[in-house]
Amino acid sequence: MSKDEQYMKRALDIARFGLGNVSPNPMVGCVIVYEDNIIGEGWHKKFGGPHAEVYAVNNVEDKSLLHGSTIYINLEPCSYHGKTPACTDMLTKHKVKRVVISNRDPNPRVSGGGIQQLLKHKIKIKEGILWAEGRELNRRFFTNQEKERPYVILKWAQTADGFIAKENRDSKWISSDASRKIVHKWRAEEDAILVGRGTVQFDNPTLNVRDWEGNNPVRIVIDTGLKLDNSYLIFDQRIETIVYNYVKDQIQGNLIFRRINKDNFLEGMLNDLNEKGLGSIIVEGGAATLNNFIKAGLWDEARVFVSPDKFKKGIEAPKIIKDPESQEMIAEDKLYIYRFNATENGNTGE
Ligand code: AOF
Ligand code: ZN
Numbered sequence: 253m254s255k256d257e258q259y260m261k262r263a264l265d266i267a268r269f270g271l272g273n274v275s276p277n278p279m280v281g282c283v284i285v286y287e288d289n290i291i292g293e294g295w296h297k298k299f300g301g302p303h304a305e306v307y308a309v310n311n312v313e314d315k316s317l318l319h320g321s322t323i324y325i326n327l328e329p330c331s332y333h334g335k336t337p338a339c340t341d342m343l344t345k346h347k348v349k350r351v352v353i354s355n356r357d358p359n360p361r362v363s364g365g366g367i368q369q370l371l372k373h374k375i376k377i378k379e380g381i382l383w384a385e386g387r388e389l390n391r392r393f394f395t396n397q398e399k400e401r402p403y404v405i406l407k408w409a410q411t412a413d414g415f416i417a418k419e420n421r422d423s424k425w426i427s428s429d430a431s432r433k434i435v436h437k438w439r440a441e442e443d444a445i446l447v448g449r450g451t452v453q454f455d456n457p458t459l460n461v462r463d464w465e466g467n468n469p470v471r472i473v474i475d476t477g478l479k480l481d482n483s484y485l486i487f488d489q490r491i492e493t494i495v496y497n498y499v500k501d502q503i504q505g506n507l508i509f510r511r512i513n514k515d516n517f518l519e520g521m522l523n524d525l526n527e528k529g530l531g532s533i534i535v536e537g538g539a540a541t542l543n544n545f546i547k548a549g550l551w552d553e554a555r556v557f558v559s560p561d562k563f564k565k566g567i568e569a570p571k572i573i574k575d576p577e578s579q580e581m582i583a584e585d586k587l588y589i590y591r592f593n594a595t596e597n598g599n600t601g602e
Contacts, residue, residue, distance in 0.1 A: 256352050259283050259324040260381045264389055266295045267326050272441045272466050273298050276531035278393035282308035283324040286317045305329055305339040318346040326354040326386045331366040340369040350376040354386030358397040392532045395552060401522040403532040404550055406542055409557040410569035416539050417567040421454040427557040430583040433463045440466025443530040448541030449475040458485045470494065470530060474541060496521045518548050542570040554590040
């Protein structure tokens with residue numbers, strides 16, 4: 253690894269601390285280096301809060317050193333005043349020497365404009381360092397910007413013989429305790445969690461984060477004909493909950509009913525979620541709902557636990573006709589990860 257790559261790796265590592273708190277903004281880390289020493293670093297901590305560069309510059313004790321420093325940042329610095337001031341103004345004010353970037357910011361309000369601002373002030377630029385790693389870290393953000401929809405993660409647990417539930421719909425005990433703990437971590441990492449009507453009816457889930465510390469995602473239920481009565485746990489008003497349907501638009505406190513056209517329903521729903529600023533969803537079932545996302549090609553990642561049990565009959569698990577990108581053991585379960593598109597690799601994206 254070159255020096256530039258090593259410092260960029262540090263920027264990416266600290267950027268990741270923002271996971272679960274910055275969406276739909278990207279995770280950004282910034283490392284300031286003077287004569288091969290890190291003199292300041294910081295990351296974007298919270299949506300609407302200061303950007304990574306601000307924390308990093310504030311972290312530098314002797315600001316006069318900024319003049320001769322290199323700034324490592326995994327995303328092109330922003331050049332417009334959004335919820336917070338333009339980072340390029342701060343960097344040019346301090347007359348930093350060089351800026352090293354992993355990815356350009358696809359946000360149309362930046363999109364190369366940040367780099368141009370810095371060049372205009374004679375600051376040296378190097379971009380594309382650990383480009384693929386940066387794309388991977390911010391895959392949710394890049395999907396939001398490029399496809400104008402949330403990043404979609406499908407998740408289910410199935411038996412070794414391919415069933416997601418028993419014939420009586422009992423699906424609670426397929427995966428191990430360890431796998432279930434990971435699922436709660438995953439819930440805290442995404443903006444929303446989605447299930448279909450059947451899952452609410454048969455499992456009455458809470459869809460919150462219990463076995464992990466973190467934010468509860470917004471709950472989403474697809475109940476096109478509004479068949480669910482208000483006795484289910486997800487209607488307890490404790491967490492914002494959206495019911496997507498064909499029938500009505502209505503707001504009842506924390507419970508929102510949202511009508512979407514029947515044609516291209518999933519696209520319409522994802523579009524609505526994008527407009528609400530929800531950058532990612534984890535789809536936890538059931539089989540019909542998961543299959544609808546797969547059929548429509550509207551997914552980015554699938555995380556599938558396979559337990560050693562055999563049910564012999566029951567509700568068939570969804571199938572993804574491609575090889576998993578990775579597999580690992582979680583206690584006695586196998587966890588397979590599939591990607592709709594294999595990670596982009598190799599070039600600088602220019
Ligand atoms: C940076 N550094 O740490 C982040 C950036 O509304 P604002 O002001 O928070 O701006 C949000 C946009 O800024 C976001 O969509 C993305 O384009 C960029 N994020 N830029 O220079 C950061 N988080
Ligand atoms: Zn910024």
